[in-house]
Amino acid sequence: MPHPPTLSLRRQLLLWLLLPQLVLWAGGGLLAYRIALSYAEKGIDQSLTQSVRALSRQVKPVGSGLLVDFPRAAQDVLEQDPKDRVSYMVSSPPGQFLLGNEQLPQPKEGPLRTGEPLLYRAMVEGKPQRIVALDLSYGEADAPQTLRVQVGKSFAVQQRIARELVADMLAPLLALGVLLSLLVYGGIRRGLAPLTRLTAQLEHRSVNALSPIGTTQAPSEVHALVEAINGLLDEVARSVHQEKRFLNDAAHQLRTPLAGLICQAELAQQETSDPPLKLRLNKVLTGAERSAHLVHQLLTLARSESQVRLQQLDLASLARDVAREWTPRAISAGIDLGFEGEEHLVIDGDELQLREAMANLIDNALRYTERGCTLTVRVWGAAQAAHLVVEDNGPGLSPDELTHVFQRFWRASTRPGGCGLGLAIVQEIAHRHGGQARVTRRSPQGLCIELVLPMVGHQEKPVALSAMSASSPLNPLSEA
Template sequence: MMRSLKGRLFIILVAMTGLVWLSATAWIYLNTRAEVERVLDARLMEAARMVSSLIDSQEIDVAIATLDPPTIAADPHSPYERQLTCQIWSLTGSLIGRSDGAPNQRLSDHADGFAERVIDGRAWRVYAVTNTKLGVQVLVGDNLDIRARLVRDVVKGLLLPMVPIVPALAALIWFGVGRGMRPLDQLAEGLERREAEDLHPIAADHAASEIRPVAAALNGLFGRVQEARERERHFLTYAAHELRTPLAGLKTQAEISLKTDQETVRTAALKQIVTAVERTSRLVRQLLDTAEAEAAAAGARSGTVHLSSFLRDTVADQAGRLEATGGRLVFDASLDGVEIVSKEILLALAVRNLVENAINHSPKGGVVVLRWSPENAIVVEDEGAGMPPGEIERATDRFFRGSNRSPVGSGLGLSIAKLCAERLGGALELASRAPRGFRASLRLA
């Protein structure tokens, strides 16, 4: 398959031009042939009538029929000297006269008018006219082989000058395609000269109308790449800040535990260290989850998921945390028998972060429920304090932590779940429950 757009356009244009040229050639040939046939038939008719008129004027004596009839000589210098032949027959069947090259056999046995006949392997088109007054029939025949050669020569004379035009036309088409593709080449050259950091839009106000959609698409891509870079820059800034804070706290609490002689102070400092380590570990894992969600979006394949067993396996390691505080992780009966087609990696990341967020915000003895909604959504509900309506809109922003924040939270869980939901073609819906609690619905496509 040809990969050159210029070459493809050239071939298409040459092929279309050739098709038009061949069609025109066929039309010229057929039209010229028909016109020449009409002219030659008219000449044939006129010649027969002319001979008949000569007989009427007694230029030819038909009183005596001879065994060796005279011939009418043709011009030896004409390339079509034997195209027309003439015979004069008496109505009694005697050959009175014939032209040079005319066969001895009668050209036509038909009455007056046109007829065609093959004599000794040669085809003739004949026009007959009868002079009843003098008792003769004039037959003028046209050699069809010579007639066909005449038609070919006429058509050749019309078309032969066009032959050298074809390569010249092909060269002009190649040149024209090259000139027409020049704006695209200029666009490619401009992009090649750009630095990797240069994401400014391409100026396309004066570009050709065919180039503008390409430029607009590239500008859109540049804009999305720029936005992605800004998000990553902000993400790294926030991540560095969030990591620096617990690490600084770890250092402070470690120094306190080393310097103090009071057991209660040391114990409190160590507890703070444990909390900070848990938060830092969760933050690092969620940063990795974010990167995994971004990478899995393009490469993950969809498969059939048996929802109940899949969810139990996904959050099995988190159930112990909730049970340690007297709580329970409940898998509703609505999950039984549900099968969906989804990307398991993204689905697992979303569910794990939603369940972890629910556990972190659940009170002691709280219950976290996972159920299936008829609206094609996985629902995670907890009995925590919920979230004020004004904060729900920002809940999926990276590193956003609401007023009812968890001490071990990092502000990434819901943003990861939203990212996974979007990559799955769905959406994440959040709402507080009455009288208390929080609901996260992972709506699938």
């Protein structure tokens, strides 16, 4: 069952450091808005109190009546903002409208103290307003009367002032938050740099590079991790060394008796004239040769899995030399072996392992290609990569068989001699050089196996060389 994807350590740190900052910023904005509303309400309350006292001074009792001295200029001041108009009302007795621009609701607190303004909230035409009420006494002593002056104002100004205050406060806080986020990101990146360097060291080393990892100036937690990894690498290196030592010792111990068995079987074949005995000796000789070949391939596979020692070499020259070495066997098999490609192509590689890979490719082609066929070794460079191709026009493989070509101990033919390790060794050597091995079918028939290896620098355009004549020692045309 696949595990759900998890966040990286960097993203988790960013999340847990920046998320609380965002929450605190939002909470601080809400708190600032509440505080701004409170202070704006205090300002409105003070303004309303001054307005109701000023308006009450314009209503003067005269005997048992009232003299309203409310000039038009004062009324214009109260009603100058259509969007936030100040409402006022004069009533006597309280609640009975005498004068004003709007009917205002009465406070629910009951009778008010004379001369002391009362502030309260009420709904006017479906909108909340802040209202102040002030009661005044007038009239004769034997017939006292009460005058109530009310002034109301909506919360539009209060909310606008609060929003402006909060915006003025949060804008610099937002800039500081962005700066703090950048500093947090930079700090996390710097703090995780040792882990990044450690990851790079592990990614860029080859599979069998089991040497200890070097530590740099880093926190103690990273040192502890490196020491744990080095301990694991040491155990793995010890195990791999013991395995390779056993394989090398076994291969060397088997090669000597197998060589003696092959020699004795050949001598016995030459000294006897009994056909049944010769047939049995031939089977023994074939089995001994196949075992010797298998031991050689196992030893080669063990060596190919070791760390390669890269150095600059001429791949084209090496391919020509290997082709020359296999020319006599190609002639005896009746196969036309040739070389095409560049004169020089420099790469970083291990000469012994690349020579073994080319030998396995040519040997594999010679084993399973029929007489009269053509076998070509081709080398060229393109896109900063070196290409080594061994192709033939033999029977080839089916599409289903192509998927198994590089598997160990897999064979597409029952012909004696092979052991199914040659192409697996080729692929292993290609991987050790940072390249890859590919196999494709030729049209109309045949097989093409290609090694793609990293190249040193840029090379000149490949110069295609025609197949050499039959008289050339490199490209002999064997006669049937």
